[in-house]
Amino acid sequence: MLLKADLLARIKAGEVDTVFRRWKRSTVKAGGTLMTSAGLLAIDSIEPITLADVTLPDVKRAGFASLDEFHRWLDTMKDGDLCIIRLHYAGEDPRIALRNQRDLSPAELAQANAALDKLDGKSPWTRQALRLIATHPGRLAEDLAGEMAMEKAPFKSKVTKLKELGLTESLEVGYRLSPRGETVLAAK
Incomplete structure (x- = not known):
């Protein structure tokens, strides 16, 4: 589920706790989490909803000023089942602390290398x-x-796996090694 930066900022600030989506298939699950550029979001619930059941309080919780504004936004969405998703900000991206670890114990280095070998x-x-x-x-x-x-998409997917291990960071364009990544690469 992609969320724009301004909406993420409002979720993080506690101003928004609801999003709407039209889906053929849900990309998140109730009780799960979603990693975003603003941090970790907790998905509290996902419910199908009919357009007739959408209320002004619902759309205000999603950051819309009016039902008309919501309907204009909804008209830009692809076809699919309308869902209302309740969520909240659950904290900073846990990978940040991981990737900032420069001093790794021998056991942590062995664990990182085992994870790379598995990948x-x-x-x-x-x-x-x-x-x-x-x-x-x-x-x-x-x-x-x-x-x-390699093609770009499979490469990016592979780099995402390195990011999950705290070894890389995404930049505006491209990537760089994290302090942890530098340590792991230097130790090999």
Whole structure:
């Protein structure tokens, strides 16, 4: 579920606790979480709702000033079942603390390397990607993918897995190694 930066800021500030979506298939689950650029969101509930059942208090909780404004926004959405999602800000991105760890114990280094080995499977790619990102911080993902003879989308998906381990950070354009990533790469 993609949320715009201004909406994320309002959710983080506690001004908005509701979003609406039209879905053919939900991308989040009640009781789950959603990692965003503003931090972690907790998904409290997801309920199908008919347009006739949407109330002014509902749309105000979603940050709309009026039902008319909500309807104009809804007209821009794709077809699908209308859902009302209740959520709240659950805290900072836990990967931030992880990626800022520079001093790793031998056990933490071994754990990070085991995780990389597991990601590699039968086709090693993790260390090559880390070296490329270290050598070319801020370089376009498409360019880095080309260096690894990959398409952009699969490459970005792989880098997301490195990010989950706290080894990379996304930039406005491209990526860079985190302090943790620098330590793990230097120790190999």
